[in-house]
Amino acid sequence: MSRVLVVDDEAGLRRALAINLSARGWDVTAAPDGATALEAAASTHPDVVLLDLGLPDLDGLDVIAGLRGWTDVPIIVLTARTSSADTVDALDAGADDYVTKPFAMDVLLARLRAAVRRGAAGEGGAPEVVEAGALRVDLARRTVTRHGEPVKLTPTEWHLLQVLVTRAGRLVTQTELLKEVWGPAYGRETNYLRVYVAQLRRKLEEAPAQPRHLITEPGMGYRFEL
Known part of the structure; x- marks a missing residue:
């Protein structure tokens, strides 16, 4: 079972994601803000992080920097921001992919599965x-x-x-x-x-x-x- 850390300040969306992902076999940990997310990542060691950029305490870029200080876990940015510059900044900071709100659940699941596969492949080194x-x-x-x-x-x-x-x-x-x-x-x-x-x-x-x-x-x- 793959572990996913969902970081979003919208309680309704966190709950919906937790229900949908759990029903599809994911082990879900949810965090409402950046500080909680960093603590949860350190304790649960997720296979992938789904991260909203607009958090109440820390900027999403700070959370990415905090994670990248010690882990290569795949990070998928979940964003409602219309400016591509914000998403590009997140990718340059170390995020691996992005999904724009609103999103289709099957698309999100495909991105999550792909990120976990890439993370697993990276542990064994890049293929020749x-x-x-x-x-x-x-x-x-x-x-x-x-x-x-x-x-x-x-x-x-x-x-x-x-x-x-x-x-x-x-x-x-x-x-x-x-x-x-x-x-x-x-x-x-x-x-x-x-x-x-x-x-x-x-x-x-x-x-x-x-x-x-x-x-x-x-x-x-x-x-x-x-």
Whole structure:
């Protein structure tokens, strides 16, 4: 049974989530504020944290920072904020994914299951070979094949793909990608990402205009889907 820590100041939503998740086999711990959440995380060691950003005592970013000080537990941000900047800040601070209120329960459950799978995979180290449809990415040998045929990538294309593949299923923000691929002095040159992701799609996707694997989250970042 997977353990989830639900952090939200809305009593009705906490109760509804606890009932729905428990009915689907989850072990649920609920917290109404940031301080309680940090204490609960330390005592229960959840497999995933579902965190609202608008808490009465601590900012959600402070809770993320508090968790990231000692654990790599997957964190899914639950937010009603309309500004994508808040969500991007949370992802840059260490959150793994986000769900916007109002949400469908089946979508939330899928995100929770995916986060737990990624967390479990991370404990055993990143896989050397990742397969996604016709693609085979060998991270150890730094090679890519499509339908068994080798795909030639430039060093920058490879680095960008490597970052996305090693975090498959997770949204990686534009800032995070720029700093990892081009260096810490970069963070706003989003045109670089548009150009290189377009090049990767032309080389890797069956239909570059309708990508299945290199997904854009407008205004936020990119996600590699298996």
